[in-house]
Amino acid sequence: MSTTSAPTEPQAPDPLAPDPRGRAKQRPGDLWFSGSALFAGSMILATLAAVAFFLIIQSIPALGAGSDEASLISTNFWDYVWPLLFGTIWAAFLALLMAVPLSLGVALFITHYAPRRAAQGLGYVVDLLAAVPSVVFGLWGILVLAPAVQPVYAWLNQNMGWFPLFSGDVSATGRTIFTAAIVLAVMVVPIITAICREIFLQTPVLHEEAALALGATRWEMIRMAVLPFGRSGIVSASMLGLGRALGETMAVAMVLSATGTVTFQLFTSTNPSTIAANIALTFPEAFGTNINVLIATGLILFVVTFLVNAVARWIVNRRKEFSGAN
Amino acid sequence: MTITAPPPATLTPTTDSLRSGRLAAWVPWGLLGASLVALLAVFLIMAGAAGGDFNYGGWLVSAALVYLAVIYVTSSIVEGGRKATDRLVTGVVTAAFLIAMVPLVSVAWTVVSNGIARFDLLFFSSSMRNVVGEGGGALHAIVGTVLITGAAAIISIPIGLMTSIYLVEYGAGKRLARAITFLVDVMTGIPSIVAGLFAYALFAIFFGPGIRLGIMGSVALSVLMIPVVVRSSEEMLRLVPNELREAAYALGVPKWLTIVKVVLPTSIAGITTGIMLSISRVIGETAPLLITAGFTDSMNYDLFSGRMQTLPVFTYTQYANQGIPPEAYLDRAWAAALTLILIVMVLNLAARLVAKIFSPKTGR
Numbered sequence: 095m096s097t098t099s100a101p102t103e104p105q106a107p108d109p110l111a112p113d114p115r116g117r118a119k120q121r122p123g124d125l126w127f128s129g130s131a132l133f134a135g136s137m138i139l140a141t142l143a144a145v146a147f148f149l150i151i152q153s154i155p156a157l158g159a160g161s162d163e164a165s166l167i168s169t170n171f172w173d174y175v176w177p178l179l180f181g182t183i184w185a186a187f188l189a190l191l192m193a194v195p196l197s198l199g200v201a202l203f204i205t206h207y208a209p210r211r212a213a214q215g216l217g218y219v220v221d222l223l224a225a226v227p228s229v230v231f232g233l234w235g236i237l238v239l240a241p242a243v244q245p246v247y248a249w250l251n252q253n254m255g256w257f258p259l260f261s262g263d264v265s266a267t268g269r270t271i272f273t274a275a276i277v278l279a280v281m282v283v284p285i286i287t288a289i290c291r292e293i294f295l296q297t298p299v300l301h302e303e304a305a306l307a308l309g310a311t312r313w314e315m316i317r318m319a320v321l322p323f324g325r326s327g328i329v330s331a332s333m334l335g336l337g338r339a340l341g342e343t344m345a346v347a348m349v350l351s352a353t354g355t356v357t358f359q360l361f362t363s364t365n366p367s368t369i370a371a372n373i374a375l376t377f378p379e380a381f382g383t384n385i386n387v388l389i390a391t392g393l394i395l396f397v398v399t400f401l402v403n404a405v406a407r408w409i410v411n412r413r414k415e416f417s418g419a420n
Numbered sequence: 421m422t423i424t425a426p427p428p429a430t431l432t433p434t435t436d437s438l439r440s441g442r443l444a445a446w447v448p449w450g451l452l453g454a455s456l457v458a459l460l461a462v463f464l465i466m467a468g469a470a471g472g473d474f475n476y477g478g479w480l481v482s483a484a485l486v487y488l489a490v491i492y493v494t495s496s497i498v499e500g501g502r503k504a505t506d507r508l509v510t511g512v513v514t515a516a517f518l519i520a521m522v523p524l525v526s527v528a529w530t531v532v533s534n535g536i537a538r539f540d541l542l543f544f545s546s547s548m549r550n551v552v553g554e555g556g557g558a559l560h561a562i563v564g565t566v567l568i569t570g571a572a573a574i575i576s577i578p579i580g581l582m583t584s585i586y587l588v589e590y591g592a593g594k595r596l597a598r599a600i601t602f603l604v605d606v607m608t609g610i611p612s613i614v615a616g617l618f619a620y621a622l623f624a625i626f627f628g629p630g631i632r633l634g635i636m637g638s639v640a641l642s643v644l645m646i647p648v649v650v651r652s653s654e655e656m657l658r659l660v661p662n663e664l665r666e667a668a669y670a671l672g673v674p675k676w677l678t679i680v681k682v683v684l685p686t687s688i689a690g691i692t693t694g695i696m697l698s699i700s701r702v703i704g705e706t707a708p709l710l711i712t713a714g715f716t717d718s719m720n721y722d723l724f725s726g727r728m729q730t731l732p733v734f735t736y737t738q739y740a741n742q743g744i745p746p747e748a749y750l751d752r753a754w755a756a757a758l759t760l761i762l763i764v765m766v767l768n769l770a771a772r773l774v775a776k777i778f779s780p781k782t783g784r
Binding site: 136208344 | 477502503505506509510512513514515516517519520521523524526527530531578579580581582583585586587589590591596597599600602603604605606607608609610611612613614615617618620621622624625629630643646647650674675676677679680700701703704705706707710711714715732735736739740750753754757760761764765768772
């Protein structure tokens with residue numbers, strides 16, 4: 095492993111003589127190859143830095159802009175971003191509220207309940223959900239899901255309208271923030287399931303067998319051995335799902351009929367938009383400083399998802415070091 | 421385990437103490453069938469009384485709820501509370517899996533049944549140039565998707581592969597390698613729209629605002645693709661047994677030749693699988709292409725000049741800018757969605773086949 099640190103050293107007089115310290119001889123091929131590998135690795139760092147750099151450069155004009163420079167903004171930039179940021183977080187939160195329990199159930203079913211033989215095939219079927227392009231989910235959400243759930247919204251609104259979340263005038267099309275959250279949940283479930291599945295499979299078999307031998311039922315075994323072992327993994331899987339839900343664009347852009355208000359009501363036709371969906375819908379026709387405003391909102395989305403993902407990965411990596419699995 | 425006494429022929433539940441207090445294996449299934457049938461009757465009567473359609477969703481959901489309640493009560497009477505909870509959780513977990521299957525089946529069904537209407541020869545042989553209303557096709561979008569994704573693959577595969585070689589072969593334990601691993605993980609979570617904005621911001625500085633090029637789309641896609649390639653190839657390279665490397669070193673083979681001639685051929689099947697899966701992941705991206713490659717109705721074979729249509733964006737624009745008659749536009753959108761899903765599925769299946777057929781026989 096020490097071969098890469100050699101290039102700066104002075105050349106030995108006879109290139110074929112073995113190094114007196116017993117080091118491997120440096121051949122030109124080695125230098126080229128390790129150099130290009132190092133270059134490729136550094137490209138990753140450079141790319142991430144470039145993403146941040148160019149987004150910041152292009153956002154600077156937007157931060158101080160008023161309604162004179164950019165027609166999108168009515169008062170100042172932060173008043174424009176706030177409802178979008180609220181919508182992004184609210185939709186992602188609703189999606190996770192549905193997706194996390196569901197994916198836990200699916201992951202447990204595949205790892206501990208389904209017949210051993212079928213387990214791998216079932217896992218593959220769930221992964222297929224992740225392979226469906228988001229624009230297809232968008233089409234499905236607007237043409238199939240929204241009409242299907244609208245009667246449920248109307249019923250909940252009529253009979254449980256006293257509950258603040260269900261209040262307001264019910265949407266006639268079903269294209270509400272809750273429908274968008276359902277579509278997001280469908281897209282996030284395979285991600286959370288895949289990670290939870292891996293973690294549940296890593297549970298030491300001895301712990302499981304010990305619990306069963308002590309007379310625990312299958313659920314008690316899962317509660318005592320599998321879930322405590324996978325707790326941090328579940329948390330980080332949910333956060334990775336959150337990162338995906340925050341940044342998902344097309345499905346929300348197509349399903350949601352947004353008006354840019356800040357409201358918690360789930361079933362009305364006045365919904366907050368999300369940052370990503372707003373960019374996708376507004377960008378193709380944007381011009382001048384409006385483009386900078388949209389890029390600045392994208393920068394905020396980038397920062398938020400970067401933080402969420404970084405925390406999630408940090409939890410996963412910490413768990414790797416301290417888990418008793420190996 | 422294999423030495424079990426043959427079961428006594430005269431086994432009756434009343435005399436077998438081990439079996440007392442347990443539900444027979446058929447009881448849960450029987451209860452499930454009973455609750456399905458009972459609620460089928462209820463819903464049929466309701467549909468008949470209200471004169472409406474039969475409510476499949478309501479029937480299945482309420483049957484599941486009734487089953488869970490009945491099995492819990494039955495089991496807690498016969499078997500006690502702990503067993504009852506276990507059976508309840510089993511039911512809930514299975515229900516969770518079935519619920520997760522609903523959108524998959526529904527998406528597959530709607531896409532196939534709606535997409536088949538325009539899944540014809542014309543769709544694959546003509547563009548949308550000068551087409552208003554019915555007719556027209558997605559040839560320009562298919563060409564654009566192939567070109568843009570191909571260029572993205574040409575950018576991402578060398579960088580991704582060399583990065584994973586660095587991580588596995590050269591960087592073990594180094595701080596830079598740890599930083600790269602962490603950032604690659606974080607990069608997998610970059611929202612696709614942000615990658616598109618990055619490509620736009622990058623090109624807008626050099627070419628002025630409002631620029632739309634096919635190659636911008638490739639850059640945006642490669643930002644999304646590189647981390648996937650790195651992760652999958654890294655895993656595959658780590659699977660190569662160290663003995664192979666050590667044997668090569670012992671024979672005096674230089675390190676780079678060891679990697680090229682020993683490590684890569686051993687793991688090439690897994691790497692190919694990973695690359696195909698990463699292509700199938702980015703080929704369906706819409707948002708970054710919408711804001712970088714733009715959309716157009718004409719053929720464009722040149723990545724470096726002018727707007728370029730792609731299949732996902734074609735799907736979106738056909739839906740978003742409906743003309744008259746709207747059905748023609750929706751049919752084209754569904755047909756494009758079907759094409760896209762088929763491409764993704766074929767890539768996925770081919771990737772699994774490659775992994776299965778070409779992987780080295782380990783002998784374990």
